[in-house]
Amino acid sequence: MNGSQVISLGSVSFQLKEKHDFEWLKSLGDVFCVFDEQDSGNICFGVEKNGTKRFVKYAGAKTLEYSGHPEDAIARLKRSISLYQDLNHPHLINLLDYFEVENGYGLVFDWFNGECLHSHWSFPPPHKYNHPDSPFYRYKQLPIAYRLASLKSIFEFHLHVEKKNYVAVDFYDGSILYDFKNNITKICDIDLYMAKPFINTMGRLWGSSRFMSPEEFKLGAEIDEKTNVFNMGAIAFGLLGGELDRSFLKWDAGHELYEVALKAVEEDRSRRYSSVEDFFIAWNIASKKMIELINTIKH
Template identity: 70%
Template sequence: MSNLNLFRIDDMPFRLKEEHDFEWLSNLGKVFCVFDEQDSGNICFGVEKDGIKKFVKYAGAKTIAFSGQTEDAIATLRKSVTLYQNINHPHLVTLLDHFETEKGYALVFEWFEGECLHSHWAFPPPQKYQHPDSPYYRFKKLPLESRLKSFECILEFHVHVEKMSYVAVDFYDGSILYDFNRHITKICDIDLYQKKPYTNTMGRLWGSSRFMSPEEFELGARIDSKTNVFNMGAIAFSLFGGELDRSFSKWDAGEALYKVAQKAVKKDRNLRYSTVEELYMDWVGLVG
């Protein structure tokens, strides 16, 4: 990337395809970190003012990894405000404010001292699995009890999503934040969650194929609670097993929970749990 595309705010460097006006950011505080490599069309900033940190998510700039239209990124981020407000939950990052700028749209969140379990720009595969500084690698090295508690938070959140009549779209390990000091899990990036009933109008939906059900690749398929059951099962195999290698030899959470996860990721949706709540009840019943 040419230096012509390298910019700075408060001495923090970041890259864009072209220059963009971020003067409005100064009202929110001093920028102490920038996340500029997301493929969503958003650029994100950590800002601090009067000792209080916040996370700013912005659409409107031409980011380096986004191949779509800037207008679409703005529309998606603007629509996500309703999602954060309606699905509000203790395990979801907290939306504080949102507003339009001259050339885009911004969401302001409470800062959470967590690390993204799939920081693909810093630790792309295979580093994600092997590098000792990778958040995913460090999470997998945590005691089983800590990982079970984290997954229970993820399930609890999606039981709530289900009860609020939404379906999770584009939920993957990059949507999971983990605070390694306080052992707290938070969910972020629910921007593409959809209100039920929802039908696959794209063929291949948004998301990471590692966690997607067969119907998320099928034009006209119903996307519902059984779809989310598959998603949760795939997440379980990532946190406790070999991710796409779903053999028992890679699993470290016991045979009973393995069977629960196996049922969740059945290709035949009729063989899965009917709801995330059913999956959750079986799972926590076995964890005790």
């Protein structure tokens, strides 16, 4: 690629727009993997020291996919520290440490052995949806009970977000990590979540349009719990249905759960559930019936 610099750290190599000093990284351990294709301005590393793995998120380098200023990426990363602290939860990746270096800023998290459901760097669409090795494809082949348990983790975390008086911004399937060996789901990348009240001052907010409500495209709109209800319903359609094709034909989890998800993604805000809590109550009732039905069929 024109004007790019290859950086090598141990056995791992990646490209940046220009050279950058990563000497500081050596003290954290040996780099065993790199995630360098985000458009956020961050670059992330897996490091291992004395048998313990950590995940390092760093801003300050000029990554190939990022068109903004490194200073802005640094400011966003610094701002996210309080989010990980305030919203700390068993279903959220755990922040351990943060520090400044000469040309940037780093956050250190516990390593979680999960795979990202939107690994666009390895499986760009359509491979995401049809390649047998794609994490998303493999997730969609999981039994319904496993996917319902996974969604429960996602909804529980966002109920926690709501109770803490925050709103989710830029939550999509790329924020979901799934450990296929242990069937555990964790949330990552909550860097753009906002304390309420939050007004849309951008027009089109950050995020994947596949999961965004109408108000996330509307300048001056209030982004609130009803916005997050839409977001949760859209995620349900992504993980149990046909994503933007919200027909019952593409839905894997029975009529009652379908009706709950459909109400959540109403274009008209007044017709949605009033809160993530209300949505989650309705979802749990329908989910319990679905699990009972699955168990009846098994026996």
